[in-house]
Amino acid sequence: MTELKRMLNWRFIFLIGIAVVMFLIFLRMPKPCQEPLTYRLGRIDERFGLTHLEFSMAIRKAAAIWGKPLSRELFREDSQGTIEISLIYDYRQEVSDKLKQLNYRMDGTNDTFERMKMRYESLKSEHEQKSVTLENDLHAYNARINAYNDEIQSWNRQGGVPETHRIRLMSGKNELDSVRESLKIRQDEAKRLADEISTMMLVINEIVAMHNQDVDHYRDVGSRLVGEFREGFFESKDGKQSIAIYHFDNEAKLVRLLVHELGHALRLNHSNNPNAVMYRLNQFDAAELTADDIAALKARCEGK
Numbered sequence: 001m002t003e004l005k006r007m008l009n010w011r012f013i014f015l016i017g018i019a020v021v022m023f024l025i026f027l028r029m030p031k032p033c034q035e036p037l038t039y040r041l042g043r044i045d046e047r048f049g050l051t052h053l054e055f056s057m058a059i060r061k062a063a064a065i066w067g068k069p070l071s072r073e074l075f076r077e078d079s080q081g082t083i084e085i086s087l088i089y090d091y092r093q094e095v096s097d098k099l100k101q102l103n104y105r106m107d108g109t110n111d112t113f114e115r116m117k118m119r120y121e122s123l124k125s126e127h128e129q130k131s132v133t134l135e136n137d138l139h140a141y142n143a144r145i146n147a148y149n150d151e152i153q154s155w156n157r158q159g160g161v162p163e164t165h166r167i168r169l170m171s172g173k174n175e176l177d178s179v180r181e182s183l184k185i186r187q188d189e190a191k192r193l194a195d196e197i198s199t200m201m202l203v204i205n206e207i208v209a210m211h212n213q214d215v216d217h218y219r220d221v222g223s224r225l226v227g228e229f230r231e232g233f234f235e236s237k238d239g240k241q242s243i244a245i246y247h248f249d250n251e252a253k254l255v256r257l258l259v260h261e262l263g264h265a266l267r268l269n270h271s272n273n274p275n276a277v278m279y280r281l282n283q284f285d286a287a288e289l290t291a292d293d294i295a296a297l298k299a300r301c302e303g304k
């Protein structure tokens, strides 16, 4: 009997011991947001036109935006940091740069894409019409220059251009020269137009390709097309964390994008509020947190 009691006591003490050890482990476990997450700069493609310092400043700005509501440092740059943040140049920025050259602004709507296709169609028919009349005018010019040369040659065979025809031929030659000048200008214009059309064709094809590529990922987006750009990406894989930035129009958009991806690094999910920084699309310039973002942050960091 006493033997059994003793065993029970020992078992009790053993269980208490385990509980104490578990509790100590729990206390030593870093609580979310208690220690700043560390990051380091990764690859920075120079085609974005940003220096290391400028990129680092943009990240610092984005990090400070998350830190403000908690009055706490949530991120810190460190050459050995855990999260690698890179600027990666690929078709996304390339398409955007090309659109900028063509004076298009990507506002992330299907409307922009439709307008671009309409402009492409109208430029194409303009180019086709102009090419036809240019071709006809070139033909007419060649016929006139041949007739002119034939006449000169024929006069030369007869011992030279007679005085009575000289003035007429000279003014005819002057007129042909000015026709040639204006044809040259129209040819250059046609070439510029053709260049613009082929660039637009490329852009349209790339957007369509992107759309098809991302269809699985963005099945819920509906009519949006251009806005489906994955401008940035946070990944946590095999113990490695990384943020890749693929596309931004200006510094404000970059900061907003970084705030969003750093939000993922804080383990925040997407918000359903289209104004929130944590919304799945980056459609605004302002990088201010909405009440939804702050609530998600506090829930994560303070359990509130």
Ligand SMILES: [Zn+2]
Pocket (backbone or CB within 6 Å): 260, 264, 270, 279, 280
């Ligand atoms: Zn996201």
